[in-house]
Amino acid sequence: MTSEETxxxxxxxxxxxxxxxxxxIYQQIVDAILAQRLPPSTRLAEEALSEIFDVSRTLIRQAxxxxxxxxxxxxxxxxGAVVSCPGVDEARDVFRARHVIExxxxxxxxxxxxxxxxxxxxxxxxHERAFFERGExxxxxxxxxxxxxxxxxxxGNKPLAKFLGELVPRSALVIALYERPGHRACxxxxxxxxxxxxRRRDVERAALLMQEHLHRCEAKLDLDRCSGETLDLRSxxxxx
Amino acid sequence: MTSEETxxxxxxxxxxxxxxxxxxIYQQIVDAILAQRLPPSTRLAEEALSEIFDVSRTLIRQAxxxxxxxxxxxxxxxxGAVVSCPGVDEARDVFRARHVIExxxxxxxxxxxxxxxxxxxxxxxxHERAFFERGExxxxxxxxxxxxxxxxxxxGNKPLAKFLGELVPRSALVIALYERPGHRACxxxxxxxxxxxxRRRDVERAALLMQEHLHRCEAKLDLDRCSGETLDLRSxxxxx
DNA sequence: CAGCTATAAAATGCATACAATATCTTAGAG
DNA sequence: CTCTAAGATATTGTATGCATTTTATAGCTG
Numbered sequence: 245m246t247s248e249e250t251x252x253x254x255x256x257x258x259x260x261x262x263x264x265x266x267x268x269i270y271q272q273i274v275d276a277i278l279a280q281r282l283p284p285s286t287r288l289a290e291e292a293l294s295e296i297f298d299v300s301r302t303l304i305r306q307a308x309x310x311x312x313x314x315x316x317x318x319x320x321x322x323x324g325a326v327v328s329c330p331g332v333d334e335a336r337d338v339f340r341a342r343h344v345i346e347x348x349x350x351x352x353x354x355x356x357x358x359x360x361x362x363x364x365x366x367x368x369x370x371h372e373r374a375f376f377e378r379g380e381x382x383x384x385x386x387x388x389x390x391x392x393x394x395x396x397x398x399x400g401n402k403p404l405a406k407f408l409g410e411l412v413p414r415s416a417l418v419i420a421l422y423e424r425p426g427h428r429a430c431x432x433x434x435x436x437x438x439x440x441x442x443r444r445r446d447v448e449r450a451a452l453l454m455q456e457h458l459h460r461c462e463a464k465l466d467l468d469r470c471s472g473e474t475l476d477l478r479s480x481x482x483x484x
Numbered sequence: 485m486t487s488e489e490t491x492x493x494x495x496x497x498x499x500x501x502x503x504x505x506x507x508x509i510y511q512q513i514v515d516a517i518l519a520q521r522l523p524p525s526t527r528l529a530e531e532a533l534s535e536i537f538d539v540s541r542t543l544i545r546q547a548x549x550x551x552x553x554x555x556x557x558x559x560x561x562x563x564g565a566v567v568s569c570p571g572v573d574e575a576r577d578v579f580r581a582r583h584v585i586e587x588x589x590x591x592x593x594x595x596x597x598x599x600x601x602x603x604x605x606x607x608x609x610x611h612e613r614a615f616f617e618r619g620e621x622x623x624x625x626x627x628x629x630x631x632x633x634x635x636x637x638x639x640g641n642k643p644l645a646k647f648l649g650e651l652v653p654r655s656a657l658v659i660a661l662y663e664r665p666g667h668r669a670c671x672x673x674x675x676x677x678x679x680x681x682x683r684r685r686d687v688e689r690a691a692l693l694m695q696e697h698l699h700r701c702e703a704k705l706d707l708d709r710c711s712g713e714t715l716d717l718r719s720x721x722x723x724x
Numbered sequence: 725c726a727g728c729t730a731t732a733a734a735a736t737g738c739a740t741a742c743a744a745t746a747t748c749t750t751a752g753a754g
Numbered sequence: 755c756t757c758t759a760a761g762a763t764a765t766t767g768t769a770t771g772c773a774t775t776t777t778a779t780a781g782c783t784g
Contacts, residue, residue: 264561265738290766300739301766306549313553321504322745322766334642341643344588402574403581403654407647414643505768530736540769541736562736562775729782737774744767753758 269297270307277316277327278389278416279382284329288317314410316417328417332467335418339462342411345404346392346458347451352399354442354450361398365439368394372432388430389416395438422465429461509537509547517556517567518629518656519622524569528557554650556657568657572707575658579702582651585644586632586698587691592639594682594690601638605679608634612672628670629656635678662705669701 263271273293276282293304312319319325330338357365372387389412396405419429434457441450503511513533516522533544552559559565570578597605612627629652636645659669674697681690 289764291764302738302740305766309546309549310553313550323747324766337641337643340641341647344584344644348584401577401580403577403647403651404584407581407643411643529734531734542768542770545736563777564735725784727782727784729780731778731780733776733778735774735776737772739770739772741770742768744765746763746765748761748763750761751759754756 265299266303266306266310269293269299269303270310272297273307273311274316274413278385278413278420280420282327284327284417284421286327288325288327290324314413316413328414330414330418330421332422332469335415335422335465335467336462338411338414338418339458342408342415343455343458345408345411346395346454349396349399349401349404349408350438350442350450350454351447352401352404353395354445354447356400357398357442361394362439362443365391365394365398365442369432369435369439372435376428376432384428384432385416385419385430388432388435389413391435419461419465422467422469424464424466427464429464430457431460434460505539506543506546506550509533509539509543510550512537513547513551514556514653518625518653518660520660522567524567524657524661526567528565528567530564555654568654570654570658570661572662572709575655575662575705575707576702578651578654578658579698582648582655583695583698585648585651586635586694589636589639589641589644589648590678590682590690590694591687592641592644593635594685594687596640597638597682601634602679602683605631605634605638605682609672609675609679612675616668616672624668624672625656625659625670628672628675629653631675659701659705662707662709664704664706667704669704670697671700674700 273282273288282288288308290301290304290308293307294301297304308317308319308325311317312325316328317325318328368387368391372384372391375381375384375387392412393405393409396408399405423429438450438453438457441453513522513528522528528548530541530544530548533547534541537544548557548559548565551557552565556568557565558568608627608631612624612631615621615624615627632652633645633649636648639645663669678690678693678697681693
């Protein structure tokens, strides 16, 4: 009995390799940034975070390091972390990179998608539509992101999927910063069209349609405001 | 005088923001991996590294975290870090991702390159040729990598450049693992041709030529050996 | 002697303490 | 009153120590 209990205990602790603490902290901060509860230029003090999440600064630092690697925060030596505040140039670069990577992803996805995957895609877009119709913008945006990430997963190229996994949160930040009121940047109608073209296995049209989709997303943003280069100035003035 | 000295002192320490310690450790490990002084599946014990670099495990962990994020090492929870041992599928994915990203980079580079940049590119290829003619394979490979990274810099898209910055070391690992003896994977002749087409501003031909170049690199590797999926088995047997 | 369990050794995970640096506050000079 | 400079405060950077987990070793049982 004793041995059984021990084995059980070991198994439980060994199997419980769910999301690690760091992963969890990381995810919560990402969510907060994408939901704009942590707007750009917000300072992320280590001690404050360690109290909030009830862990030592060690784990906080690991999470921050990862966030910095993915360019969601900026890590200034000896001066702490702040939520990234992408300027227009950076925004354009991010979108151009998405063009390149997601065109390729669409080609691969159109070639690889099976019936089951198409159902999953349909479900995501249905959720997305539902969220927006209920007026829950936050949930809709999350679904929109999931849609793009799901395509990357279907494409089946891990490096490209990982890169998109970095670009999507970054563009979410960009959208949050530059979206014109009333204009949804990423529409579910277009997502549904993307599924259609995948279903038809039209590889080249798939790539083209994705590029148009991204182009329209970018066009709905207000990237032409004459904000010098980064928005640092603006945020400084707003904070004063 | 006292104030001057203080200011001077502060300035010196403030300006000395050269590569941080972590950065340095990181770079040394990367170099060792790429030069195959640390072959795949080598275990990287934290304490051993901390003694070697004469720092605490804290900094070692930061460096390892970064290496893991870039897929150069694998970080197994509670079981330490090992140098990544990419399997053939992973190798193909890496090359396919490079196709996608570097085709785009070539388009941008062909459009943006000015005379100065072309000179820099020429210099790199000259160095590369010199290294190989002297039989210094390690240096040649480094120059080859630098060539591709320089193209990314010329292209001027930071996200794409960062992605390539992760793909290049990974493919160097792949090349080290799968290169057939006698076949240089990445030839300087082809690099010179790439410069030519950039000089002619032939954007589409540039993209195509890069794809051919990468295709030839991959073809020179022995990715068809029937090594199940990863090389773990092989390395285990070799180590026994 | 093979296989298993229990114990010992080693390594990683995490928290804490101290050191170095930056920021804020306040006092003083112009 | 503004600007500067020095001290005080707060924050980040790094090292170290203990807890937990894994791995190696030795001893036992079949």
